Amino acid sequence: MWIFGYGSLIWKVDFPFEEKVIGCIKGYKRRFHQHSTDHRGTPEKPGRVVTLEVGCEEDEVWGVAYRIKEDDIEKVSAHLDYRERGGYSKRTVTFYPKDSNKSSLQLHVYIGTEDNYNYVGEAHEADIAKQIVDSAGPSGTNIEYILNLAKSMREIAPNINDEHLYKIEMNVLKLLEEK
Numbered sequence: 001m002w003i004f005g006y007g008s009l010i011w012k013v014d015f016p017f018e019e020k021v022i023g024c025i026k027g028y029k030r031r032f033h034q035h036s037t038d039h040r041g042t043p044e045k046p047g048r049v050v051t052l053e054v055g056c057e058e059d060e061v062w063g064v065a066y067r068i069k070e071d072d073i074e075k076v077s078a079h080l081d082y083r084e085r086g087g088y089s090k091r092t093v094t095f096y097p098k099d100s101n102k103s104s105l106q107l108h109v110y111i112g113t114e115d116n117y118n119y120v121g122e123a124h125e126a127d128i129a130k131q132i133v134d135s136a137g138p139s140g141t142n143i144e145y146i147l148n149l150a151k152s153m154r155e156i157a158p159n160i161n162d163e164h165l166y167k168i169e170m171n172v173l174k175l176l177e178e179k
């Protein structure tokens with residue numbers, strides 16, 4: 001079984017895996033349009049985390065695919081279903097490795113679709129940044145979430161300009177400077 005990570009699953013890997021491949025899925029956009037009430041915020045003061053929205057054919061979301069060993073599938077699936085319980089459901093999508101000598105593969109991805117209770121949709125990037133700076137939950141601060149994600153994306157996909165992510169990161173850094 002393969003799992004695709006495009007948010008915290010890129011930088012917080014708390015499950016065993018046998019192989020890790022950098023690449024992308026197509027036809028989706030990574031967006032901070034999902035509330036987090038269980039990890040990076042609380043029900044009273046939700047944080048903002050990423051989900052995937054259907055985009056156009058040219059849209060790509062870069063991240064990491066993990067191959068889970070047969071013997072670990074049940075344990076890892078249960079762990080990740082619990083970790084991603086805040087509105088995410090599992091979909092099967094096609095993954096394209098960065099290394100074009102490797103072939104595409106089918107994998108699972110956790111998506112907070114528009115009908116889940118934590119989906120909040122669009123907001124101005126500066127307002128999303130304000131919410132992130134003000135939020136924390138049982139897993140830590142929302143600031144840590146976005147800074148780790150942006151740092152990881154620069155490492156794994158340095159040539160990809162993920163405008164939405166980097167614009168919000170820039171606004172977060174500006175707000176932190178002003179504090």
Ligand code: SIN
Pocket residue numbers: 004005006007008009010049050051084110
């Ligand atoms: C993911 O990382 O693939 C799912 C979203 C998240 O937990 O941040």
